[in-house]
Structure formats: structure tokens, C-alpha cells
Amino acid sequence: MAKDKAPRRPRAETPKGFRDYFGAEVTERTEMLGRIAEVYHRYGFDPLETSAVETVEALGKFLPDVDRPNEGVFAWQEEDSDWLALRYDLTAPLARVAAQYRNDLPSPYRRYAMGPVWRNEKPGPGRFRQFYQCDADTVGAPTVAADAEICAMLSDALEHVGIPRGDYVIRVNNRKVLNGVMEVAGILDPSDPERFSHQRGIVLRAVDKFDRLGDEGVRALLGKGRMDESGDYTKGAGLGAEQAEVVMGFMAAQGANGEATAANLRGLVGPSAIGSEGVRELETIAELLDAQGYGPDRIIVDPAVVRGLGYYTGPVFEAELTFEILDEKGRKRSFGSVSGGGRYDDLVKRFTGQSVPATGISIGVDRLLAALRAKGRIGQEAAPGPVVVTVMDRDRMADYMAMVGELRAAGIRAEVYLGNPKNFGNQLKYADKRASPVAVIQGGDEAARGVVQLKDLILGAEIAAAASHEEWKAQPAQTEVARADLVAAVRAILARRASGG
Known part of the structure; x- marks a missing residue:
């Protein structure tokens, strides 16, 4: 009689798209986040920890490059109950908290949060399904002074962790300006906001990839579409040549200084009321930052910044590290973006039915740690053991x-x-x-x-x-x-x- 086979042993391997963190890495991350928290605390922000699990309904349909809420997230259905999912960012949970505890929280409510998030996306080199984020947000402040404060705080945080002035720049734009441009291009109808929404989503994601795809790649995505080196085809927005030219003109509106950039943007948005409002807000942000000593050596207005997420409604920000590193092939390149964010006045409204202004920033923790290692700020010598x-x-x-x-x-x-x-x-x-x-x-x-x-x-x-x-x-x-x-x-x-x- 044949013997029963022994049960198969589980494989000791990390799931695809995930990784393990050991002593020095965890210590370095903890110390860096502690220094960031010092800056946030100095600005009057309070810490907040939310559940790693949210209802799919609460998370909403705001994950990039997906059409349904359960695509791109790790989700499961409770028996005879709601669909639940691991949070894909720290902003959607904040919107839920702001609505749930609106009678108990101060208004405006300043909070920061740090922790892992999960995205059910195709993993790749340096792209994991679990990663850390570090967010700071203000909920309940309609004035763009809150946006200016976020930018100033981000600047201070970068310098406090060891990124010297001159090695970074924070770029600021306004989604309202881009909406004005899309109105001029004929893909935004103020009387019917849902019309052309699919095309606008493709335009947003295309323009957000300008630094990676360049002029030709973005034009392809604005038109019929683009096939990448792996053979994957991405369908385009289907804009005509004249429409695409209006959008590309927006990308090239950067002037010699803030005033010149504002003038170029004002010319592009023409009679669009939403576009003109966006230009005025950018001018106000620049004035407020200048009054605090945050000049163009740290923070600039840049029309090329749009951010890919669909929930932004006003100013958007992105922190780019400008120093050069060597890539895997030994070529010099700029380090690139480590943080992004913006204003999202409609996110809490999903829960309350009432407009609640909000703005915030998110730092890519692993990216910033890699930058500090590249600058020699951490990881040069192994930390002593016990x-x-x-x-x-x-x-x-x-x-x-x-x-x-x-x-x-x-x-x-x-x-x-x-x-x-x-x-x-x-x-x-x-x-x-x-x-x-x-x-x-x-x-x-x-x-x-x-x-x-x-x-x-x-x-x-x-x-x-x-x-x-x-x-x-x-x-x-x-x-x-x-x-x-x-x-x-x-x-x-x-x-x-x-x-x-």
C-alpha cells in the first residue's frame, strides 16, 4: 500500500510586489519620519492614525487608471455585508474621518498621518504593492493661504531631513487653470460637468506623465493612443490636432518669472471664468509665500504640474529633487519627484452632501529615503548594534x-x-x-x-x-x-x- 504523500511545505518567499524591511531600513525610516513630524507639529498639525481597512464605498473611484472602485485595490466582501478594501492612500480615510467626526473636530482641522498603503497594481522595478506614505492635510480652510502653508511646511520638512536648499524645488499649479484650458479646447462644459469626463481623465494622466514620456508621448496620449516598449497599448483621449495644441500650450506656459507665467496662463484661459479664478489663486499663493521668505529658489509656479488623481479641484503641488544621480546604466539623471498633493474640496462632500474645503500633501517615504541615501545623509555607515x-x-x-x-x-x-x-x-x-x-x-x-x-x-x-x-x-x-x-x-x-x- 502506497504511503500518503507528506503535506507540501509552504514556500518561504515574499509575495510578488511586496518586500520585507530589516533593522537599518526600519530605523532610518523611523528617524526620518520623526524629523518630518517635528516640522508638522511645529506648524500646529496633530497626528492621526486610521484603520488600514475601509469600505470600498468610502474609498471611492479616485485611484488612478481604473474605472471601478474594486480595481486597483485589495478588496473582499464580508458575508452579507459591504465590500472592504485595504486603503490605497491616506487621503480617502481622512475624508471619511472628517465627515464622521465633523461635530467633534476643530475647523479647520490640521492633521498628519504616516503609514503603509496598498495598491493592487502590476509590480515592477522599484514599484511595490505596499509602500509608505506621509501626509499632511488641512480640512475646512477655503482660502489658498492653507495651500501656501502646506507648501512652506513641505519646504521646511525637506530641509529638516537633510535635503539642502538648491537641491529641491516645489512646483505649484492650479487644476482650475487646466480646467479653463480644457474649456477652451472644447472638452469641458461648465453647464454639464460630467460631459467629456472620461476624456479629461485621460488628458490629466497624459499631462502628468510629461516628464517621463516627453512631448511626443503626451501628444500620442492626447490623440489616438500610445504603445509602450513592452507592447502594452494605452488608448488616447481622441483630441483633434487643434485641441491637443491648446493643451500642449498650457504645458509650455512657464515664463521667466511668476508674473510672466501668470500672464501666459491668463492668455491661454481667455474668457474661461474658472481658468481666470485659478490664475488669481496662483498669484495669491506666490504673494503669501514671498511674504514668508519662500522665493523661487524653493517654490515656483509651474504649469507642467497637474497631478494624475481625479479628485483635485484647485492648487496642486509637487516636490522635485533636482540633484543628479546615476541610473542602473550609469547615466546621469535628476532624482525626480518625492512628494505631491493639492486641493480636493469635493472629497468630504461625498459623505456629507456639503462642500468641505481641504488641501494636503503626500510624501513618498521610500523615495525620500532613497534620496537621503544618495546625498549621503543616511546609510553611509552601518548603525552600531547592541x-x-x-x-x-x-x-x-x-x-x-x-x-x-x-x-x-x-x-x-x-x-x-x-x-x-x-x-x-x-x-x-x-x-x-x-x-x-x-x-x-x-x-x-x-x-x-x-x-x-x-x-x-x-x-x-x-x-x-x-x-x-x-x-x-x-x-x-x-x-x-x-x-x-x-x-x-x-x-x-x-x-x-x-x-x-
Whole structure:
């Protein structure tokens, strides 16, 4: 009789489009988000954490490049109940919170949120289905002073985390101006906002890809469509040549300064009331920022910024890092965008039926971390691991625990080796793998004499790699100190390593 097959073991692999984050990456992200939170807090914004799961109805139909709400999101249906989904951004949950708690929250309500979001999209190089976002929004402020404040705060946050002035620019535009241009082009009817909405969505996404596709690629998407290098075909907006030229003129309206840009935009929108209103708002934002010292060296008006999401109703922003890096083929290129946002006055209205003004910004956390690594602000040296207290005698574990407790109480990161202590060499290998700066050693002889051995693991590695015999004798990597001096001696070694000594 044949034996039953053993059950198949699960494969130990990360699902496609997802990734794991380990110690240094998590620490770097936490520290960066902490510095951003310091700026947001200084501006009067409060933290908010929302559920990772929302109803599909609450999320709405605002995810880019999809027509139905359950496309592009990870969704499931509860038994005899609503469809639920993992949040795809941090803005849609804010709209739900603002509506649900509108009688309890101050108005305007300033909040920031940081956390993972999920998108059920085709993964690719550097494109994951789960990633972190860091948002800041103001709900309930109709004036564009709120938009100007968001831009100023974003500028301060970038500089506070280590992006120096001159290595970034925040570009500001207004969706109302583009609506005015589309009205002139004949694809927006003020009396029937839903008419041509599908075409306008394609135009928005096409123009938003200008920096990647260039003039020719955007023109193709405004017209019949475009096939990319992989053979995938994207249907275009179907605009005629004259209509496409009006839209492309909008993209080229950047002038020598803010006044020249505003004049060009005013000429493009012509008699459009919504377009003229958008130009005036841009001028006001520029004036408010200039009054605070945020000039064109940090923030500029740029018609090329449109943002692809459909819920923006007014000013839109994008932060671009302008320094050069080498791509995978060794070619120089600008780092590119790390943040985007804008005004979305109709998002909360979906829940309340009443217009609630809102504006905000979202930082791509992984992108900004990559930029800081490229600038040498983080990740240049591995962060030191914990001090490792080795175990020479199983029966004296309480003594080792007392040592590690004293170190931790003094604010020193430390741990006791909890593996099999039989092979002491394996304990030191473990300490090396943990990037430990110091190993604490105490056998029975040292305990009887009231001393401990401290092994400077970093110095020991340096001596083994390069030092001469004389240097090795002059600067031994292992020293003996009184047990009572354990904390002070470890602290001295750590201080010497921190100062480069």
C-alpha cells in the first residue's frame, strides 16, 4: 500500500510586489519620519492614525487608471455585508474621518498621518504593492493661504531631513487653470460637468506623465493612443490636432518669472471664468509665500504640474529633487519627484452632501529615503548594534542578566547571548553579525576576582585587518576592568568609537 504523500511545505518567499524591511531600513525610516513630524507639529498639525481597512464605498473611484472602485485595490466582501478594501492612500480615510467626526473636530482641522498603503497594481522595478506614505492635510480652510502653508511646511520638512536648499524645488499649479484650458479646447462644459469626463481623465494622466514620456508621448496620449516598449497599448483621449495644441500650450506656459507665467496662463484661459479664478489663486499663493521668505529658489509656479488623481479641484503641488544621480546604466539623471498633493474640496462632500474645503500633501517615504541615501545623509555607515554580554557559565545567567540590566538602565543598547553558549567562538561570531561594538566576558575566574573582560570588537577587527604587531601591543582590543566599573568602561569605549577614535 502506497504511503500518503507528506503535506507540501509552504514556500518561504515574499509575495510578488511586496518586500520585507530589516533593522537599518526600519530605523532610518523611523528617524526620518520623526524629523518630518517635528516640522508638522511645529506648524500646529496633530497626528492621526486610521484603520488600514475601509469600505470600498468610502474609498471611492479616485485611484488612478481604473474605472471601478474594486480595481486597483485589495478588496473582499464580508458575508452579507459591504465590500472592504485595504486603503490605497491616506487621503480617502481622512475624508471619511472628517465627515464622521465633523461635530467633534476643530475647523479647520490640521492633521498628519504616516503609514503603509496598498495598491493592487502590476509590480515592477522599484514599484511595490505596499509602500509608505506621509501626509499632511488641512480640512475646512477655503482660502489658498492653507495651500501656501502646506507648501512652506513641505519646504521646511525637506530641509529638516537633510535635503539642502538648491537641491529641491516645489512646483505649484492650479487644476482650475487646466480646467479653463480644457474649456477652451472644447472638452469641458461648465453647464454639464460630467460631459467629456472620461476624456479629461485621460488628458490629466497624459499631462502628468510629461516628464517621463516627453512631448511626443503626451501628444500620442492626447490623440489616438500610445504603445509602450513592452507592447502594452494605452488608448488616447481622441483630441483633434487643434485641441491637443491648446493643451500642449498650457504645458509650455512657464515664463521667466511668476508674473510672466501668470500672464501666459491668463492668455491661454481667455474668457474661461474658472481658468481666470485659478490664475488669481496662483498669484495669491506666490504673494503669501514671498511674504514668508519662500522665493523661487524653493517654490515656483509651474504649469507642467497637474497631478494624475481625479479628485483635485484647485492648487496642486509637487516636490522635485533636482540633484543628479546615476541610473542602473550609469547615466546621469535628476532624482525626480518625492512628494505631491493639492486641493480636493469635493472629497468630504461625498459623505456629507456639503462642500468641505481641504488641501494636503503626500510624501513618498521610500523615495525620500532613497534620496537621503544618495546625498549621503543616511546609510553611509552601518548603525552600531547592541553590546553583547556573553555567557561563559549557564549556571550564572542571573549574573549576566544583572550586567545587561545595568547597561540598559544607563541608556546603553545591550543584550545577553541567548543561543547555545557551549562554543564561545560562535558567541563572538554572533556579536560580529549583530555589528556589536563591545562584547562583555566574565568566566568563573573573572567573577571570583570581581572583574570583567571588555572586547572592543570594532578595534579588534581594524587591528586584525591592518595593524602591525607593535600597534597591536600598544592598543589592545581587550581590556579588564572592575565589575563595578562595567557601565563607565563600556560608555567610554562607545564614546571613543562615536568620536572616531
